[in-house]
Amino acid sequence: MFAYEVVMGTGRQSASIQAAVNSTSIRGFYPSATVRCDGGKVFRSQAARDVGCLLDVDPSVVSWRCMPTPFGDPAHSVDFEVIHDDGRVILLDAHDREIRCDVAAYEEAARRRSAEYRSLSREDVHGGFRLRNAKDLLRYGNYTVPLGDRLRLLGALDENGSMPIAECLNAFQETRPVAGLAAMILNRYLEVDLDDAPLGPETMVRRIAR
Missing domain, CATH: 3.40.1350 (Trna Endonuclease; Chain: A, domain 1)
Known part of the structure; x- marks a missing residue:
């Protein structure tokens, strides 16, 4: 070390x-x-x-x-x-x-x-799950999400208010879905609860107002 x-x-x-x-x-x-x-x-x-x-x-x-x-x-x-x-x-x-x-x-x-x-x-x-979830997200910290994938997911969230991760992954067509979602969370397009539980398919995703 x-x-x-x-x-x-x-x-x-x-x-x-x-x-x-x-x-x-x-x-x-x-x-x-x-x-x-x-x-x-x-x-x-x-x-x-x-x-x-x-x-x-x-x-x-x-x-x-x-x-x-x-x-x-x-x-x-x-x-x-x-x-x-x-x-x-x-x-x-x-x-x-x-x-x-x-x-x-x-x-x-x-x-x-x-x-x-x-x-x-x-x-x-x-304490809690925040560090574990942060490390999971930062595994994909170097990814860039193409405009098309961003527009599809942000548009879907505008219509629905919030969606579980499992449904959000369907919006990604140009990049790896998990990598794309993680990158959008890290770059503050989206927010999820990092404290209550490990990130999973049922974790709710919301758009961050800009």
């Missing part, structure tokens, strides 16, 4: 992160696709990768960035910088991160950057 050691100091950290981005081993964390990651996909651990999966299916997240510029004293490079649709900036650590400083000090340092600091718990990440 790849282990990324944070190197303090702006110049050395930049070089270290670039080396990690260029390394094939850094891409070994599953799944490989991201939707709203801005910049290099540099994950410190599988736990951090799991958090990235949740960020991609959070409807309030506009974008997220891996391992931004260190902050605080002693300097700390969080796992993610997250931009929300209300303008909030969250500096976020995964649940496996060893915190070597008083969390209140990190919170104060984040405020000086007009941001918030948050450390997730294991329950935040693994």
Whole structure:
């Protein structure tokens, strides 16, 4: 398993992160696709990768960035910088991160950057079915849905209001049905409940108003 050691100091950290981005081993964390990651996909651990999966299916997240510029004293490079649709900036650590400083000090340092600091718990990440469903969807994160398939499914949803996944799959004629549906959910054309149960044929699909 790849282990990324944070190197303090702006110049050395930049070089270290670039080396990690260029390394094939850094891409070994599953799944490989991201939707709203801005910049290099540099994950410190599988736990951090799991958090990235949740960020991609959070409807309030506009974008997220891996391992931004260190902050605080002693300097700390969080796992993610997250931009929300209300303008909030969250500096976020995964649940496996060893915190070597008083969390209140990190919170104060984040405020000086007009941001918030948050450390997730294991329950935040693994509670419920959201992470499992997010990983299932992101398996198809690199797919692009042709216009014809999008129009057929969105038109059917306009007529019916909502439809189960099993019926939605019939709309896809130009791409693999499951891949097409997953890509449309990830790209916020459609919404499904990710929390109550694993995605299945009976899961209801709704169109997101734009």
